[in-house]
Amino acid sequence: MLTETTPTTTAQTLTATDRERLILENMPQVRLIARKIHDRLPGNISLDDLVSTGIVGLISAIDRYDAKQGVKLKTYAEYKIRGAILDSLRQMDWAPRQQRKRARLIESAVSQLEQDLRRQPTEEELAEHLGISLEEYQEWVGDAHGLTVGSLDMPWDEPGSEAVNQISDSEQHWPSQLLEKSELNRLLVRAVDRLPYPERTVLSLYYLEELTLREIATVMEIHESRVSQLKTQGILRLRAYLERSWPSRGQAKA
Numbered sequence: 001m002l003t004e005t006t007p008t009t010t011a012q013t014l015t016a017t018d019r020e021r022l023i024l025e026n027m028p029q030v031r032l033i034a035r036k037i038h039d040r041l042p043g044n045i046s047l048d049d050l051v052s053t054g055i056v057g058l059i060s061a062i063d064r065y066d067a068k069q070g071v072k073l074k075t076y077a078e079y080k081i082r083g084a085i086l087d088s089l090r091q092m093d094w095a096p097r098q099q100r101k102r103a104r105l106i107e108s109a110v111s112q113l114e115q116d117l118r119r120q121p122t123e124e125e126l127a128e129h130l131g132i133s134l135e136e137y138q139e140w141v142g143d144a145h146g147l148t149v150g151s152l153d154m155p156w157d158e159p160g161s162e163a164v165n166q167i168s169d170s171e172q173h174w175p176s177q178l179l180e181k182s183e184l185n186r187l188l189v190r191a192v193d194r195l196p197y198p199e200r201t202v203l204s205l206y207y208l209e210e211l212t213l214r215e216i217a218t219v220m221e222i223h224e225s226r227v228s229q230l231k232t233q234g235i236l237r238l239r240a241y242l243e244r245s246w247p248s249r250g251q252a253k254a
Helices: 016-025 027-038 047-064 073-091 097-117 123-130 134-143 175-193 197-208 213-220 224-245 247-252
Strands: none
Touching (some): 016 047, 027 047, 097 123, 123 134, 175 224, 197 213, 213 224
């Protein structure tokens, strides 16, 4: 848990000793946030690199913090830590180009078949549309794991995790932006309701109940790798639906 400061604390009133103490005391939270994000990424991403970037975010939060603004240090620091890590990932070419291309092909296939069939396509139908076997399609879905970091693949109730988190800080309280956020969240709920039952169940257990993939596998009595596939496929379906229902979203992608 991040350490709080007194209500009158500002970065200017902190002594060098206080600043160092806050950094050290809040290091565990940096590691916790970094690990949560790392769990959603391909294995080639270094956890230590994410932690180092998160520390930069923590230091920035402490150096800029002003309790007079009515925001708790815990909330502000978590936002800065997560933001620093996600920004660093967006600047990295951490996913192979072929991996991203396949994820886009799946999204496109989902969108096209939904329009043609007037329902959610099955895995078999998606594989046939893409001209590949079901086994190869599932491999594609597995490879797409981690590509959704910073968009839909974050707990929906965490700071900065909304589907509209690309909106700039200076505009986030504009009435027009609040209305847009409300409408987009409504679309997201509708999209989740349209998902096939297994994918909807996995996303619900993962994001709302906060179960791990291993725990979900036990509950659903399927292999953990299959849970990962269902989670990723559900996210790709949601993205395809939002791309079609909310065209401006594509312009905000990193």
